[in-house]
Amino acid sequence: MSAAEALLELQRIDTGADQLRHRREHLDERDRLVAVTAQVNKWESTRRSLVDRIAETAGIVEQAEAEGSRIDAETARLNAQMRTVIAPREAEALQHELATLAGQRAESDERGLVALTEQGEAEEALAAHLAAEESIREAARSADERLQIAESGIEAELAELEQRRLGARALLTEALLARYDRVRSKIGVAAARLTGSRCEGCHLDLSAAEVDEVRRAGDDEFPDCPQCGRMLVR
Ligand SMILES: [Zn+2]
Known part of the structure; x- marks a missing residue:
């Protein structure tokens, strides 16, 4: 190979390597992996907020039940007291207290029922959300694999060009x-x-x-x- 041929060959190899490096920096496979990774992150954040919502509503249900039991006990105590009362004014005061407790009981029941409904909805939403997990994780795995394949293909081509580059340079x-x-x-x-x-x-x-x-x-x-x-x- 003449010096002129070696020089042009070296230039062709360097240009080819520049193009490969540019391609490696701008792979569609990398854009795809970035997009899928963002989807996975969004999926995980939705799952976390659903799990939090379930825990929060379950807490409200539990609190309402405990409050209901407390009100029931207090109501039973006042009813027992009522049976021993003779003075009408005292009986009237107890009636008033019992009515207040009944109102509190209705209010805590309502709060518990609303929270229970919300908990059920969040549980349903979570079940549907979890059903999509496998496909979204598979998409991420496959995008990662495709990027690795594309990158290693370019690396192999670059390694081959490097050998030829050294050969051409040896002639100059x-x-x-x-x-x-x-x-x-x-x-x-x-x-x-x-x-x-x-x-x-x-x-x-x-x-x-x-x-x-x-x-x-x-x-x-x-x-x-x-x-x-x-x-x-x-
Ligand atoms: Zn010129």
Whole structure:
């Protein structure tokens, strides 16, 4: 392989590797995994809030039941007292207290019933929510797997290109490589073919005198394109 062929080959390999790295950074598979992960997080947050809601409403139900028992005990005590009362004014006061307790009892029953209904609804919602767990987790697993496959495919291609890159560089002198690396770090593509009077790097035409100069250069010499500064290969 001549120096000119090795230089163009090196450029092709580096360009190919740049494209692969760009592809690796912009994989659809990664966007998909990000989207599915957001879905999983949202699913988990909904599950947590349903579980919290169930615990909260169950607590209210329990509290209402305890309050009901307390009111019942107090009512029984007052009813027993009522049987021993003779004075009408005392009986009237007890009646009033019993009526207040009955009102409290009705209120706590109502509170308990509302909470029980809400608890039932939250439990139903949780059951439906849990039924979707397997499919959402499977989607996340599969998205993760696809991203890994896509990434490892690119890694394998990059490893192969690296071998070829080292092979091409071994055919070029230190001075040429230093120049190549310097131009490449500045404008990405360092070597371009001169086709007719046109630089394939910048697609501009060189003057007849400039073309002449390139043509007169030695086989291992690659003059700069006067327009873009790339190493011109005849
Ligand atoms: Zn050029």
